[in-house]
Amino acid sequence: MEFFFTNGDALSVAIAFIVGQQFTRIVDSITKDLLMPLLNPLVSSGSFKELKIAYFGGAIEAGNLIDTVIEALLVAWILFLIVKAMKRMERQTPADKNEG
Numbered sequence: 001m002e003f004f005f006t007n008g009d010a011l012s013v014a015i016a017f018i019v020g021q022q023f024t025r026i027v028d029s030i031t032k033d034l035l036m037p038l039l040n041p042l043v044s045s046g047s048f049k050e051l052k053i054a055y056f057g058g059a060i061e062a063g064n065l066i067d068t069v070i071e072a073l074l075v076a077w078i079l080f081l082i083v084k085a086m087k088r089m090e091r092q093t094p095a096d097k098n099e100g
Contacts, residue, residue, distance in 0.1 A: 031071045
């Protein structure tokens with residue numbers, strides 16, 4: 001058990017998990033508080049949350065699905081930008097070390 005914690009893998013996973021949770025909360029807030037109010041005028045009811053499709057006496061809550069898809073696309077886009085920036089930094093770093 002000592003090797004597990006001294007190797008740093010468990011700590012790295014725990015930190016990544018916590019950062020991931022916070023990142024999810026931030027993206028959720030951006031989606032619900034910033035992006036969705038801009039898109040709401042496109043829906044007659046004024047909100048995607050209330051968008052439902054009648055189905056054999058029940059209802060399919062399409063609004064929740066739309067919210068989830070928009071949030072997932074936003075997360076994917078932000079992660080793409082982060083990875084792209086990290087790769088750009090990795091390409092620039094070796095060139096700087098060789099010059100010095």
